[in-house]
Amino acid sequence: MNLENLIRPNIRAMQPYSSARDEFQGQAQVMLDANENSLGSAGPAVFNRYPDPQQRAVKQALAPLKGVQPDQTFLGNGSDEAIDLLVRLTCTPGQDRILVLPPTYGMYEVAANLNDVGVERLPLTADFQLSAETVAGIVASEAKLVFVCSPNNPTGNLLHAAAIEQVLRGFRGLVVVDEAYADFAAAPSWLSRLDEFPNLVVLQTFSKAWGLAGLRLGMAFGSSALIGYLNKIKPPYNVSEATQQHALAGLRAEAEFAALREQLLAGRRYLEEQLPALAIVERVFPSDANFLLVRFRTDATSVYELLLSRGIVVRNRTTMPGCAGCLRLTVGTPGENEQLLTALRQLS
Structure with a gap:
């Protein structure tokens, strides 16, 4: 694969914005280059200086992990920024298209629609x-x-590695494997194959297993050349100093x-044991994530609304391809899991 052929010509030719902190590295006594408030910050936290635009400390800490x-x-x-940038990097508006595998994460199509990019859909099988x-x-x-979500959202399952490898070897574009839920799966990450496939991009996040969804910090991994292009088109200071500090602490x-x-995996196993015993549950699909896709014998939207009336919010996925009658249930705390099961027993 020739990466240059996949990058939009105008992006190959463009000069990126150079921020004040891009032009200087190291220590300085007097910093008068970025029009910051040199006196400090309003409030107890001190964030009057712009963050490192390349997030070097976080990347250094992530690399060995x-x-x-x-x-x-x-x-x-978040991973959503990487998804949007990957579409913009490769797809000319009104001309090119992406490929998705429904049912899958909806932001892939949102990013395509936002950028006036076509969407090709090839559905997954019944399982x-x-x-x-x-x-x-x-x-x-x-x-x-092509966006390959594995473990897939909203279904929870890993896609077979052999099939993904066939895609990587044969597809002429970028293969974006979204591993937002990979920390919950008993399978190696595709990061271990990154150097083998120049067209592979792996997405991960701090939002799920790390429990840092409020930080909005996503990760994309690929060849150094591809990552260089993403850095070229990203906003100058796209990750705040507070986010970088909290990520390092995490x-x-x-x-x-x-x-x-481990606690979340134990909660998943408990729900996998308890839910099939309920009269209104038709099937609990296998999951490699921190949620379960559950098909109900009765109207799933009615179940959703009744749970909502009891203060329990789940995700109604019944309109997605292959997910008729299904709700997506996130693994909660032990107490939340019991509240969910109690409510579903009452509905049964």
């Missing part, structure tokens, strides 16, 4: 996997990038991360 180099890492305002026909369709497609608390992950 993820088994990548810092220059293979992009950090953004939410890539069929041989779908793989062949992806390989034959002229789309600039990375230093790896033992807490592991404990939270």
